[in-house]
Structure formats: structure tokens, C-alpha cells
Amino acid sequence: QKEVEQNSGPLSVPEGAIASLNCTYSDRGSQSFFWYRQYSGKSPELIMSIYSNGDKEDGRFTAQLNKASQYVSLLIRDSQPSDSATYLCAVTSYQGGKLIFGQGTELSVKP
């Protein structure tokens, strides 16, 4: 079992819809959780971090964390074509500092 798993997609949503991206992780000791966005041919950029159970909102983005279920998600409200990218879930290992990445979910927002 991979340490961090994501649906590879592609996930296709219409413009204005809510896009829901999911991630599960295997290490119960994981403490920090991140969502990175990566446009084609570019480097990853951080869009959200979350450390405690519950929801964290930043503009159109909401990260949700459930440590009991070992599950973290990212919701994108009012999706725009500019949101079309690959979204990478990352989790710190129990040793701290090192990030373990999922394989990424490709999101396509259709006008």
C-alpha cells in the first residue's frame, strides 16, 4: 500500500461547480498535511496546509482533515478553468520534515 494515495483522475467538472479532491494516508503518526497545485510543465506551489482535525478555509479553497479516518480532502468552490492543474497531496512522515507525496489528481475545469 502506498503511503499517500490519491485518485489519479482526470477529474472533470464544469465551470462554477465544486471540485472535490481526496487523499488517504497510511501513517497514523502523520502530523502535517499539505495540498500543492502543479500546472503542466511548472513546479508545485502550496495552496493549503492543515494540521488539526476539521475544516480550514482560504478563499475558494477548503481543506478537510479527519485523522481518525486518515483522510484529507480539498474542496474548490466556484471552479474556474484556471484551476485546471494537477493537485498533489503531501503528508509529513512520522520522522518529521520529510514530505511524502501522493501521485496527484489531474483536475480539468470545463468552461
Place this chain on the structure above:
Amino acid sequence: NAGVTQTPKFQVLKTGQSMTLQCAQDMNHNSMYWYRQDPGMGLRLIYYSASEGTTDKGEVPNGYNVSRLNKREFSLRLESAAPSQTSVYFCASSEGGGRDTQYFGPGTRLTVL
């Protein structure tokens, strides 16, 4: 601030050749990382340096060596390149610690023939 810079941006090698990928950051970060990214595989950690003077293996270290030259610079060396090392290589840096954000460089696209 330039953030994290990498050189070169593109490189083509023949099997058996060696090369060094350079990375530098101007954010006074303590920790630096080298990743490779292959289609469908996400980012995989090759080596990291938690602080100046220390380096540790990541998930896929075989065939690579690293040098933390000083606090700013962290290089990745391929001693004898193999086609399996064809990939996009990203350098990243962070302040250090479990909650901090990693900032990525623009990447080096390497092809080994």
C-alpha cells in the same frame, strides 16, 4: 528574492555520463531537498539536508550523491547516468520542522539516452 533556483533547466546525457544539478536558495532556509517526478508517480524524495552539514537518503537515493555546499546551495550528482534516471528533478527548501512549507525551484528536465 529569486527563491529557489536550479541549473540547468534542460539536459541531455548519454548513458554513463556524469553531471551535477545545482540548486540555490536565498530565503535563509535550513532544509533543502531533491525530488524526482515521473509520470503517474508524484514526487519522490531522493536526498534531503535537514541543516547545513547534514544529508540523508530519501525514498530513491540509488545512483545519486548530494553535497550541501553551504546553507544556500545543495547539489545533486549523477555519477554514471542511466536511462532510468530520465525524469524531472525538483529542488526545494524550507525553514525546517514538520509544519513548514517547502518551496520548489523551477525544475530540471533530464533525458538520458
